Amino acid sequence: MIFDLQSHTVEAIQEKDAWRVCDFVVSNADRLKRFFPKTLELNLNPTLSEIFVTQKVSEFMTRKEFLFTLKEKENRTIIGLVYLKKIDWQKKSGELAYCIGYQYENKGIISKTVRYIVNWAFNDLGIKKLEIIAHKTNFPSVAVAEKCGFAWQKTLLQHFTPPNEPTLDMELYEKYNERSLNPIKIN
Template identity: 45%
Template sequence: MINTAFQIDYLKPDDAESLSLLMRSNREIFERFFPNTLQQNLSVLDSRNYIEKKDEEIAKKEEFTFAIRENNDQSILGLVILKNIDHNIGEGELAYCLDSDYHGKGITSSCIKQAIDFAFDKIDLKTLKIIAHKTNRGSIGVALKCGFQWKKTIQKAYRPPNEDFLDMELYELYYEG
């Protein structure tokens, strides 16, 4: 069942404190697959700068970063990022992270479905990708629950900080409207 008590929306300037707190309190889980985002949000000032940069990317339709929020609360529980957008071929990639206290509740799946609707309906993408490591069962579960299908293993696709390159699993979803 998809949890509808959560929504995605753009980051706002007054989100800086909540965003920085999310990143710092989940440092151990974010540093492997979200190291750049983590490094850009280690202080409230860093997060203010990050949010300004994300606003510029949205204005240029280069990348869309959304906050995951509970409907009745404005604190940030996670992020959904629509990135690596190629408007010429109608393709983009979804990446996401969530506060560890909220794992396993259907929140990410609900928010990814909202991001899918946005990508297909608002910016006319035709293909979405999710790339996950085979050990990240939660991320793979989100991809499958949201209708993505496994396509292939990408050899040496990602290098986490201070580790060797990892093979990653590619999942894709195609617009059917």
């Protein structure tokens, strides 16, 4: 699956992406260490990235989790990642998480990508509810949630513990597939 946007493509993770994922993660380690510590830990060198990518390709194929790469069109460098994770097929729900390289922030790339993935999840997968969980000080992530039509629901108390930090409260944003909502009949 490929979404072809003006400045970049959005693609399902592929085996051949291991080196590119490693390059992206290592060059953005400072950006990823707080809210993507596992992704960072699992991609600190090419060997680890090969294992990570193999697992993510398998998870994509079995519909357990979907990892997308954002690639520059010109040289195919990975500039970001978007996860559709914590999928509950019975409840038809999931969570989105995203990160982008420092040199590509504030260009609307993640917002465009999230909109495409939301539409794909709703229309192709039959997902009814998507969540984004962000820390209130992560202003770019909060802005993406709001720009993409996610509504703030509540504060999740002591929800996430970054490495070497106290546990943080996180903000829950949700978006519902409007086609899946049952209209209320008034007689």
